Amino acid sequence: QVQLVESGGGLVQPGGSLRLSCEVSGVTDYYGLGWFRQAPGKEREAVACITISDGSIYYRDYVKGRFTISRDKAKNIMYLQMNSLKPEDTAVYYCAADVRHRICTVVVGWYDYWGQGTQVTVSS
16 A cells, blocks of 8 residues: 655744655655645645656756755655745645556656645745
């Protein structure tokens, strides 16, 4: 059974930091892992992704320089270090695994497995 479980969300003040974790189990032959987020009333959007084969990483412009995606291969865990958080970063954050495409993508529909999400709230 494939499971992706996010953790690490919470309430943080603007300018603060959080580290999200995504534990992946039941699947190891994925090509890409991604972080996404969805704010109330908005569509789910990509944040960053990592291609497993070569470790290449892609960030959306709105998090570039503030967020860092990484992966512990041995533990099968992906992380998202979020620094300099802004109120507009408030959303439910999801991790996802892609088992079909050989490079990571920001296309929501290309991902096959999803976690349940973790809430991140940036507010003073």
